[in-house]
Amino acid sequence: MRYSSALRCSACEHRAILDRTVATRLVAETNQALVLYDCPVGNGVHVRNPEFEKGPIA
Secondary structure, eight states, X not given: OOGGGSXXXXXXXXXXXXXXXXXXXXXXXXXXXXXXXXXXXXXXEEEEOTTTOOSOOO
């Protein structure tokens, strides 16, 4: 799965909609620079970089 071609979540700033396995792999590959969180409207899992995104999660 390519992150850039993932479906996007309109409720969460058009973040990629990921399954937990893919999101966990992305977190590991970035040495935990990314963190995963469950979509608040049930669209799978999203990742974010808290060093660059200081605001609250959507």
